[in-house]
Amino acid sequence: MKQKLKIVKIGGNVINDKNALISFLSDFAKMSGLKILVHGGGKRASEMISELGLKPKMINGRRVTDESTLEIVTMVYAGLLNKNITAELQKNNCNAIGLSGADANTILAHKRIVKEVDYGFAGDVDAVNADIIKVLVNNDLTPVFCAITHDGNGQLLNTNADTIAAKLAKGISKYFEVELIYCFEKLGVLADVNDEATLIEKIDFISLSFFKKEKIIVEGMLPKIENCFDALQSGVAKVIIGKPEVIIDDNLKHTTLTL
Amino acid sequence: MKQKLKIVKIGGNVINDKNALISFLSDFAKMSGLKILVHGGGKRASEMISELGLKPKMINGRRVTDESTLEIVTMVYAGLLNKNITAELQKNNCNAIGLSGADANTILAHKRIVKEVDYGFAGDVDAVNADIIKVLVNNDLTPVFCAITHDGNGQLLNTNADTIAAKLAKGISKYFEVELIYCFEKLGVLADVNDEATLIEKIDFISLSFFKKEKIIVEGMLPKIENCFDALQSGVAKVIIGKPEVIIDDNLKHTTLTL
Secondary structure, X not given: OOEEEEEEEEOHHHHOOHHHHHHHHHXXXXXXXXXXXXXXXXXXXXXXXXXXXXXXXXXXXEEOEOHHXXXXXXXXXXXXXXXXXXXXXXXXXXXXXXXXXXXXXXXEEEEOOXXXXXXXXXXXXXXXXHHHHHHHHHOOOEEEEOOEEEOOOOOEEEOOHHHHHHHHHHHHOOOEEEEEEEXXXXXXXXXXXXXXXXXXXXXXXXXXXXXXXXXXOOOOHHHHHHHHHHHHHOOOOEEEEEOHHHHOOOOOOOEEEOO | OOEEEEEEEEOHHHHOOHHHHHHHHHHHHHOOOEEEEEEOOOOHHHHHHHHOOOXXXXXXXXXXXXXXXXXXXHHHHHHXXXXXXXXXXXXXXXXXXXXXXXXXXXXXXXEOOOOOOOOEXXXXXXXXXXXXXXXXXXXXXXXXXXXXXXXXXXXXEEOOHHHHHHHHHHHHOOOEEXXXXXXXXXXXXXXXXXXXXXXXOEEOHHHHHHHHHOOOOOOOXXXXXXXXXXXXXXXOOEEEEEOHHHHOOOOXXXXXXXX
C-alpha cells in the first residue's frame, strides 16, 4: 500500500500577511505524516520591481517575465520567501528543505511557446522527478517548493504555483497516495463568491459539468478546478480547496473534489 | 575506508565574471567523485543595495548586515546566484541541489556576539548536519551552498563563505576523506602577493609558524590559513589554495596545506 502524502499550496493571501504566514507555518509543521509545501510569490516581487524603478507587467492576470523580472522573482521567491519559510519551519521542528525546480532537477519545464501573448521566461511544466522527491521525504525532509523551475539547459523559468502543486501531485502519485490541498482566502468553491453560505462542499466529474453548464463555476476558478480534475484523473487521491486552517481543522468546511 | 569527497569554494573573482563562472561550472561538473560547491556572494549584493538606494556598510572588510541588507543578501545569494549556479550545473549534467544552512537544517549558526563591532545579522557557525549531507551525496546529489545559515529559531544569518567551507569540511570528515579546495585569483599563497614566482607550494604546521614569525604570511591571508589548519587538525585530509582551474588541472601549481 502506498504511503499517504499531503501537498499543500499557499498563495498571496497567506504570504503577504506576516502573522498569517507564521500562524500557517506553525499549523503546517504540526501536520503529521509526509508532506510538501508549495508557495506562491505574493506581492513582494511586485514591490521589489517598483522599488527598482521597473514596472510589473501583467497580461490576463498573468505576470509577463522579462529578464529583469525573472531576476527579481528568482531573488524573491527562491531566496527571500523560500529561505524565510524554511527557517520558520525549522524553528517549528519541521525539517524543511527549500527547493526550486532546478534543485535536484525536481521540476523540468519549457519556456512557454509564444502564441498571442509572449509571457517571456514563463515555464510550462514537463516533468517531475518523483524518485528524488521520494528520497527526500523518506529521509524525513519536507520539501518546500517555490514557483521557479528550469529547462535543463541553464534557464530558470517563472512558473505558476498552482500548476506546480498539481504537477507535483500527479508526478509523485506513482509512489504516494497524494492529497492535494489548495489554501486560499475563501471557505472553498462558492456558487456566489460573496456568500460563504453558498459553499459547494463536494464536486465530482458529473456535478462539474453541471456547474460549468449553469455557469456556476466560471472564470478564475474554472482553470484551477480543471487542473485539479486532471490531477485526480492522473492518480491523485483527493483534492481539497479551502482556508489555510483546513490543514489542521477537520471540522472547517471546505470543498472536496473527487472523480 | 572512507569515500573521498571534494569541497570547492569559489568567491567574488569567479562569481562576478559571467564567462569565468560558466567556464568554472563546466569544469566543476566534470570533476569525478563526490563533491560539494560553496559560493560567496560577489558584488551583485552590493549593486542591489545601491540600486535600492541603500549603502553597503563594511567594517574591517566585513559586511555589516542590518535588516535590509540581510533581505538583499538572502535574495541575491540564496536566490539569484544559488539557483542560477544550480541550473547551470544541471545543464552540465551535474545533479546539483542548492542549499542554505536552513535547508534540511544543514548549517546551524548563532548571531555574532557584539564586542567592539556590531556586525548585525552575521552568523558564526555552530554545527553542520553531516548525516543529511551524507544522504544527499550518497543519492548522487551535489550540494551547492550559499553563504546564508540560520539559528534554528527562525532567523537567517549572513555567514562568511570561507568559514562555511571549512566548517562543512570538518563536519563531514567523520564520514568522508575530505579535500578542501579554495579557489581565488592567485596561484596560491605567495610570499610576495605581486609575484607568482614566489608561490609557496607546501605549507605545514612547522613552516606556518616560520612564515608567521617572518611576517611572510600576514593580514588577509593569515586568518584563512589558520582556518584551514583548524580544519586539518579536525580530520580534513588536505587543503588546497589555487586558481579555479586547479580543480581539473593537476599540473597547475597551487599551495597545498598539510599538518
